[in-house]
Amino acid sequence: MPGGRLTYQDRQRIEQALADGTGYAEIARRLGRPTSTVSREVARNGGSRGYRALAAHRATAHRARRTGPVARPPVEQTTGYGRDPAAVAAFEQRFVAMMVQSGFPRMTARVLVSLFVSDSGALTAADLVARLRVSPASISKSIAFLERIGFVARQRTPGHRRDRYAVDDGLWYRAWSLRVHVFRTWADAAADGAAVLGPQTPAGDRLQLMGEFFGLVVRDVERITADWQAFLSARGRSPQPTTVPTPQPAAVPTPGVAR
Template sequence: MPGGRLTQEERSSIGGWLGEGIGYAEIARRLGRPTSTVSREVARNGGPGGYRPEHAHLATAGRARRRRPAAPPAPAPATDPYGRDTVAVREFVEEFAALMARSGMPPMATRVLTRLFATDSASLTAAGLVAELGVSPASVSQAIGVLEELDLVRRERVPGQRRERYTVGDDVWLRAWLASARKNVRWARTAARGVALLGPGTPAGDRMELMREFFARLGDDMAGGLSPATGEPTATGESAPAGGEAPAGDGTAPGSGTAAPGSTATWEETAADAVTVVAALAQSGAALTTGELAEALGWPPHRVAGALARATRRPHLGGPVALRRTPSERWTTAAAPGLLTPGQRRALTRPPEAGEHAPAR
């Protein structure tokens, strides 16, 4: 019967017709079988010159006996060690992944990320992901590549083994946020080149300039500005101007208010500098110039200037203490706005003693 296994009688007919020099297509027509069935049967069992019907039938029966049906997978436990409903957890992972996919991330990458995030160890091997998601190793590998490019997943070697585990950290959403901010500044830099190419003041150039301004401001709002040189958040929080270059001649690295010439400072480093200068002024209790601060901290003046600029633009870095600049271009600290009433401020402000600079109110 077409589609079923060849019978011993059919194999005998194939052997006889091959001996008569009849081709595969004609043999298949006589048997009512596909030509591919006849050609595979002959190729598996010695070819046109060595086909033996009895031997072919015994060999096929032996192969059938060796093929044992795969054992069905063990049923998943109804609850995990924490007593959670495993079915409900899987449904939540798929729902969360679908929500993330609607934001533009590839669906398989979202499934891998949410599965890792919903795993107590926050890490799984490739084999573990394949088993958990019921997908192919190739699908997992491709999804991991996407997530690594977005800096959302890290590889870690399993101690004593050649296998690797894929891990998400507790800061995964911060990294996703910064990755998005870096993408926005790349859009802004590309649009700036478009402005120069199309011509400022032309209809197309003006549209491109609006695009540049939008993505530059969005990137700045998300991460305090991004360095046009590195794509990392900058020291001062300023977005790159049109053309993608930082102002020259200020003795600082492009896009950075604190880094020495030829170096690049990360957002974390410049934020730490801003916190340090606020703490130094609070410790001093006096109003200091930029030069005095630089001397006290052992920093170059441009680093102090950049840290002051960042602390001014991002007052939340100082916590309950805010920077104040006096009319004489000195810097001091005071309570952040909104923490004390005017009456409390007046009650806590004392007149300066001899030789002491008056704190800013």
């Protein structure tokens, strides 16, 4: 809460904002804190270029020498498999940054990365709200986008009322299958346009080349999909994909560019 101690999640948000080049005043506004709180926090924990959330959290706990328990990072980052929580947190930030550079909205990228790095591969909306410290509406919007492009599957656990959102072995099949549908539609539309305009005209020739290109893409994606199913089968995984959602052409981005 404003005026209270900074939590580990607050410090993670500060670290990410600094990496994005955000100023202290804007960071403070996002956290609901005075600007002086943020500037002091950064200054005594490595400065704007050297600030690291985990190191700052540990250093603050050491300085305070509290007798009570210190708020800790999320359990999934600190326990199991002997992981280094600092390395996990740094990887998450790199992964999110890569997705943002590829065209994903930042909130959507954070949701998808959270699913990727969870060992279960599935989280409820409430889990994501608590983990990312954002509003339910932000999670809902991101999940809706990820479902549309086939990156997330909705699951209902028997006996539970809440849906879980999962990444699984069928993720890449679903995502590529949606794109095959879109690319095939573009190829057919281009071929139709070339016939209408005349393949010997400049416009018709342009459309004919477009149709031939996307026809090649469709065949390539189909080949990759078959190879992937064979790979899963060889690994003892089921090659049968989960249901591919009906594509919405206006909502399905081209590869590497999410809207």
